[in-house]
Amino acid sequence: xxxxxxxxxxxxxxxxxxxxxxxxxxxxxxxxxxxxxxxxxxxxxxxxxxxxxxxxxxxxxxxxxxxxxxxxxxxxxxxxxxxxxxxxxxxxxxxxxxxxxxxxxxxxxxxxxxxxxxxxxxxxxxxxxxxxxxxxxxxxxxxxxxxxxxxxxxxxxxxxxxxxxxxxxxxxxxxxxxxxxxxxxxxxxxxxxxxxxx
Amino acid sequence: xxxxxxxxxxxxxxxxxxxxxxxxxxxxxxxxxxxxxxxxxxxxxxxxxxxxxxxxxxxxxxxxxxxxxxxxxxxxxxxxxxxxxxxxxxxxxxxxxxxxxxxxxxxxxxxxxxxxxxxxxxxxxxxxxxxxxxxxxxxxxxxxxxxxxxxxxxxxxxxxxxxxxxxxxxxxxxxxxxxxxxxxxxxxxxxxxxxxxx
Amino acid sequence: xxxxxxxxxxxxxxxxxxxxxxxxxxxxxxxxxxxxxxxxxxxxxxxxxxxxxxxxxxxxxxxxxxxxxxxxxxxxxxxxxxxxxxxxxxxxxxxxxxxxxxxxxxxxxxxxxxxxxxxxxxxxxxxxxxxxxxxxxxxxxxxxxxxxxxxxxxxxxxxxxxxxxxxxxxxxxxxxxxxxxxxxxxxxxxxxxxxxxx
Amino acid sequence: xxxxxxxxxxxxxxxxxxxxxxxxxxxxxxxxxxxxxxxxxxxxxxxxxxxxxxxxxxxxxxxxxxxxxxxxxxxxxxxxxxxxxxxxxxxxxxxxxxxxxxxxxxxxxxxxxxxxxxxxxxxxxxxxxxxxxxxxxxxxxxxxxxxxxxxxxxxxxxxxxxxxxxxxxxxxxxxxxxxxxxxxxxxxxxxxxxxxxx
DNA sequence: CATGAATGAGCATTCATTCAT
DNA sequence: CATGAATGAATGCTCATTCAT
Numbered sequence: 001x002x003x004x005x006x007x008x009x010x011x012x013x014x015x016x017x018x019x020x021x022x023x024x025x026x027x028x029x030x031x032x033x034x035x036x037x038x039x040x041x042x043x044x045x046x047x048x049x050x051x052x053x054x055x056x057x058x059x060x061x062x063x064x065x066x067x068x069x070x071x072x073x074x075x076x077x078x079x080x081x082x083x084x085x086x087x088x089x090x091x092x093x094x095x096x097x098x099x100x101x102x103x104x105x106x107x108x109x110x111x112x113x114x115x116x117x118x119x120x121x122x123x124x125x126x127x128x129x130x131x132x133x134x135x136x137x138x139x140x141x142x143x144x145x146x147x148x149x150x151x152x153x154x155x156x157x158x159x160x161x162x163x164x165x166x167x168x169x170x171x172x173x174x175x176x177x178x179x180x181x182x183x184x185x186x187x188x189x190x191x192x193x194x195x196x197x198x
Numbered sequence: 199x200x201x202x203x204x205x206x207x208x209x210x211x212x213x214x215x216x217x218x219x220x221x222x223x224x225x226x227x228x229x230x231x232x233x234x235x236x237x238x239x240x241x242x243x244x245x246x247x248x249x250x251x252x253x254x255x256x257x258x259x260x261x262x263x264x265x266x267x268x269x270x271x272x273x274x275x276x277x278x279x280x281x282x283x284x285x286x287x288x289x290x291x292x293x294x295x296x297x298x299x300x301x302x303x304x305x306x307x308x309x310x311x312x313x314x315x316x317x318x319x320x321x322x323x324x325x326x327x328x329x330x331x332x333x334x335x336x337x338x339x340x341x342x343x344x345x346x347x348x349x350x351x352x353x354x355x356x357x358x359x360x361x362x363x364x365x366x367x368x369x370x371x372x373x374x375x376x377x378x379x380x381x382x383x384x385x386x387x388x389x390x391x392x393x394x395x396x
Numbered sequence: 397x398x399x400x401x402x403x404x405x406x407x408x409x410x411x412x413x414x415x416x417x418x419x420x421x422x423x424x425x426x427x428x429x430x431x432x433x434x435x436x437x438x439x440x441x442x443x444x445x446x447x448x449x450x451x452x453x454x455x456x457x458x459x460x461x462x463x464x465x466x467x468x469x470x471x472x473x474x475x476x477x478x479x480x481x482x483x484x485x486x487x488x489x490x491x492x493x494x495x496x497x498x499x500x501x502x503x504x505x506x507x508x509x510x511x512x513x514x515x516x517x518x519x520x521x522x523x524x525x526x527x528x529x530x531x532x533x534x535x536x537x538x539x540x541x542x543x544x545x546x547x548x549x550x551x552x553x554x555x556x557x558x559x560x561x562x563x564x565x566x567x568x569x570x571x572x573x574x575x576x577x578x579x580x581x582x583x584x585x586x587x588x589x590x591x592x593x594x
Numbered sequence: 595x596x597x598x599x600x601x602x603x604x605x606x607x608x609x610x611x612x613x614x615x616x617x618x619x620x621x622x623x624x625x626x627x628x629x630x631x632x633x634x635x636x637x638x639x640x641x642x643x644x645x646x647x648x649x650x651x652x653x654x655x656x657x658x659x660x661x662x663x664x665x666x667x668x669x670x671x672x673x674x675x676x677x678x679x680x681x682x683x684x685x686x687x688x689x690x691x692x693x694x695x696x697x698x699x700x701x702x703x704x705x706x707x708x709x710x711x712x713x714x715x716x717x718x719x720x721x722x723x724x725x726x727x728x729x730x731x732x733x734x735x736x737x738x739x740x741x742x743x744x745x746x747x748x749x750x751x752x753x754x755x756x757x758x759x760x761x762x763x764x765x766x767x768x769x770x771x772x773x774x775x776x777x778x779x780x781x782x783x784x785x786x787x788x789x790x791x792x
Numbered sequence: 793c794a795t796g797a798a799t800g801a802g803c804a805t806t807c808a809t810t811c812a813t
Numbered sequence: 814c815a816t817g818a819a820t821g822a823a824t825g826c827t828c829a830t831t832c833a834t
Contacts, residue, residue: 015794017797020203056826058797073369100395131214143820155383156374167364177356182384184395185353197298197382218815238807249816254809412813413818419686425647436803447820452805452817496791551779558768559776572750578757578780580791585783593694593778614794634828645795650830 021058021068024048028069037066037126044124063125070126074133075104081137093144096187098141101163102134103183106168134161151190160186219256219266222246226267235264260322268324271303272331279335291342294385296339297362300332301381304366332359340388349388358384417454417464420444424465433462433522459521466522469501470529477533487541492583494537495560498530499579502564530557538586547586556582615652615662618642622663631660657719664720667699668727675731685739690781692735693758696728697777699764728755736784745784754780 027048031039045055059065088094139157167182225246229237243250257263286292337355365380423444426437441451455461484490537551561579623641625633639646653659682688733751761776
């Protein structure tokens with residue numbers, strides 16, 4: 001009764017719980033995609049088919065949920081940086097591709113647009129995640145590209161990342177607008193020194 | 199229609215009403231600047247020193263208010279385009295300056311940042327305004343810059359305007375981030391043909 | 397339109413509002429009587445036949461409501477002290493009667509029992525009210541009774557008032573228990589010096 | 595029923611269960627002392643280091659728990675009555691001391707104050723316990739004190755017990771108020787016949 | 793038997809919007 | 814026309830209680 005002879009008992013519960021958490025996470029990703037990270041907690045819970053209490057048990061604050069939703073993808077992105085640096089023809093190409101993967105993650109492929117709409121906590125949490133995980137990676141890539149003379153603009157990794165994030169944060173169903181184009185434009189701008197305005 | 203020649207009651211009332219609308223508009227601009235366009239209606243009414251009912255009478259929906267708040271500034275911006283085209287050294291310079299004036303208006307000088315935060319209606323309304331008033335102006339400028347060979351990227355005026363808008367929509371008090379830099383980066387990108395990604 | 401010639405316009409609105417406030421206050425008194433001051437705000441609103449918003453407009457915090465409910469009665473009680481001092485045969489009699497009036501108010505006649513049940517804010521608010529308004533009155537009465545040798549126990553007005561309050565706070569429908577008896581017992585105890593225990 | 599003579603599994607399990615119940619009871623006593631008997635069930639369970647399910651198994655309702663927590667102490671108090679009657683100088687002294695022991699138990703020494711705060715069930719359960727166990731004891735003491743002429747007031751044991759209970763039920767951290775004083779005042783009042791009010 | 797995950801009712805609070813004065 | 818009182822839907826959060834493991 002206390003300790004079963006086989007090792008299935010305790011793990012079984014844990015596995016269920018994990019499955020549940022995945023369900024919530026997936027539901028949250030979907031809801032965030034259409035309603036932003038500020039979506040009503042109830043809505044997320046309903047989408048996951050669980051009670052609000054369950055959601056609160058797993059993710060006491062909205063930030064916890066937001067971070068959990070995006071963490072794995074952000075980590076994958078962080079790992080992709082060094083890989084691209086060796087696989088792409090040039091460092092600049094690596095940056096361009098990596099940034100577009102960032103866009104994939106944030107807004108397009110996984111449908112996570114409107115990420116920070118109207119929620120200070122969610123914003124802060126994601127912000128921290130981005131800064132911690134992604135800035136160092138992009139920073140390294142920019143260094144390489146500068147060393148090879150491909151990048152002339154003196155723009156920090158944080159600055160660039162943030163700009164891309166802002167670009168992607170919006171752009172709902174607008175057939176006349178393509179975030180990709182804007183992002184490419186931004187990255188292309190890196191090639192030249194920054195002019196001054198007035 | 200504009201100004202009746204006689205001095206009856208009607209015009210006087212109209213003038214009062216106009217004064218009232220100006221008051222509301224100014225108050226709204228201030229409130230939007232600090233709390234975003236999603237600010238409580240009451241807050242705007244209070245700042246204007248009028249009752250909520252009055253506000254609703256003048257601006258039945260939030261969109262109406264938002265549009266009214268920004269219309270005059272947008273019109274001024276529209277007029278600035280042609281002027282810059284003749285006064286700036288090159289068409290590209292004109293674009294760069296004009297875009298920064300747009301930034302001034304949206305986020306910095308007039309403190310109208312966080313314009314679309316968390317409000318679909320406000321967004322739609324502003325969007326329409328931008329498209330109608332500003333896209334033609336920027337379009338003309340881009341044509342000129344392309345004619346002189348300064349702009350190589352095939353990016354539409356709408357696309358560019360929208361990107362700038364998204365860039366400025368955010369950027370609260372973050373000392374490590376400067377919207378101007380991002381905007382300049384974006385515009386600089388115009389000089390070169392767009393690379394393709396994958 | 398701005399300022400009506402007769403004085404009925406502005407007052408009319410105010411009178412309605414006041415009537416409304418009275419309605420809420422009466423309803424709250426009734427609800428507090430049966431469910432304690434910790435009763436759901438909704439319940440009070442429903443009892444008053446108004447929306448919760450209305451209740452919140454008039455009384456932003458529960459304390460505000462609690463205080464408002466009891467203020468007038470407390471003030472009446474404060475005024476009764478000096479009167480009793482002159483009308484009652486002795487100062488001790490005055491105290492006894494006054495304390496019983498306090499009981500009337502708190503728990504019996506107006507059905508305001510269970511006043512502080514389960515609500516820290518309500519408690520604090522009432523506490524302050526009692527201390528400010530009633531302690532000085534009772535203090536004066538105790539002084540007089542001590543001067544005439546009727547009271548020997550060295551008990552402060554606050555101490556006595558609080559004890560009575562605690563006594564009355566409870567005692568729901570219990571036919572075998574009579575708060576009056578307990579209160580009288582307490583007051584009677586004042587006549588003799590306090591024995592020490594252990 | 596008490597202690598089986600053989601050493602099989604059953605008794606061992608029972609002993610475990612009993613140990614568990616003690617743990618819960620102690621934890622509950624502690625939690626009730628600081629948060630009142632209305633404390634979240636979870637809190638009690640956590641303090642006991644058991645799951646809520648376990649707590650519910652042992653004590654299906656909050657009343658069951660409350661009663662269980664206080665039963666042993668109440669029984670001890672019941673036994674103290676007759677003892678005091680023989681050891682104290684007079685019957686009145688015995689009453690005074692016994693009542694203060696009651697206070698010890700309820701609120702001070704064992705930290706069980708705020709016993710009935712905001713919980714009807716807890717109240718009812720304790721009430722029954724008091725009536726059954728303590729009223730007869732105090733009744734006997736009052737009889738003795740009346741026989742010796744020390745008590746003149748015609749107050750029932752139940753009435754007195756209840757009054758003391760109410761007095762102790764409150765009195766949180768208020769440096770200006772001392773329950774002991776009030777209780778002594780109440781008991782002192784027994785010495786004289788009750789005056790009538792109005 | 794013990795555990796603690798899941799559930800959902802219950803409550804406080806905010807705010808957009810309407811409408812009597 | 815202006816006012817601001819009234820309304821109630823929407824939302825976040827907490828807990829008591831049940832039940833699968």
